[in-house]
Amino acid sequence: MAPSEKKHAKGQPCIIPGGFTVLSLQFDSDSVAQHKLYLKEHKVRAEKSSGRPLDRTLFVLNIPPYCSEGVIRELFSQFGDVQFVELRDHPGSSQEAGPKLSKFFKPVSKQGFKVGYIVFQNSSSIAAAKSHSHDVPLVVCTEEHQVKTGVQKWIKQYTDSFIQPDKLQQIVDSFMDDYDKRKEEEAERQKKEAEQQQEDEEGWVKVTRGQKGTKARPHSEAANQKTLRKEMRKKKRKELMNFYTWQHRNTQKEHIAELRKKFEEDKQRIALLRAQRKFKPY
Incomplete structure (x- = not known):
């Protein structure tokens, strides 16, 4: 975006077409070259995010790679208290969908010029930043705030990529404390459920209501063991019943084979008697 040809008086802000105010940036006090930032008030009505209030958010373009969020916060804090700084590769909504990674797995950030959203505590800080003179550059690296390149x-x-042993030990201790606490709560909950679901004298089991949307059923370990034993007994009875059926079927087969054998023997005996019989008409 080319600057406007209009001459601006010394000590006055420089405004270019599009409503952007030009802000000069200088790396240190000895630098001759200056970098230009282009900023204006953030007024995207379609964005419903509460993280970027329309009356307290400043939209900044052409932020150089050596300016981190901390550096931008320090530079613009002279115009008022900065509540939040967000740097992005391109303009967009603050609630864009993307993969959620653990804090230990950070994606590699792109090295290049960025756009920024600066949220101030007061709306008057927006006017103070836009009215800053373009002839007075903002110094990035000072003796109080060193910026390494x-x-x-x-x-x-x-x-900084290495975690210090004491900090790592603190993280591990905190995780183990939370784990022990969860285990104790789970054991206490199972104990209470076991007490509530004890069988009475007639063999009835008290079934408590579970979480919303789930069936009411016994959740205790004792109830689960009892159900498992009942299934095992049922399975054994089924196997025993199948064994008796198989035995009965084999007995029937053996009985039929015995009858057939006896029938054949009787046929042979009758045939032999007929052959030995003599004719006696009188």
């Missing part, structure tokens, strides 16, 4: 920046990023 090049090899020094890489060394710092590499050093």
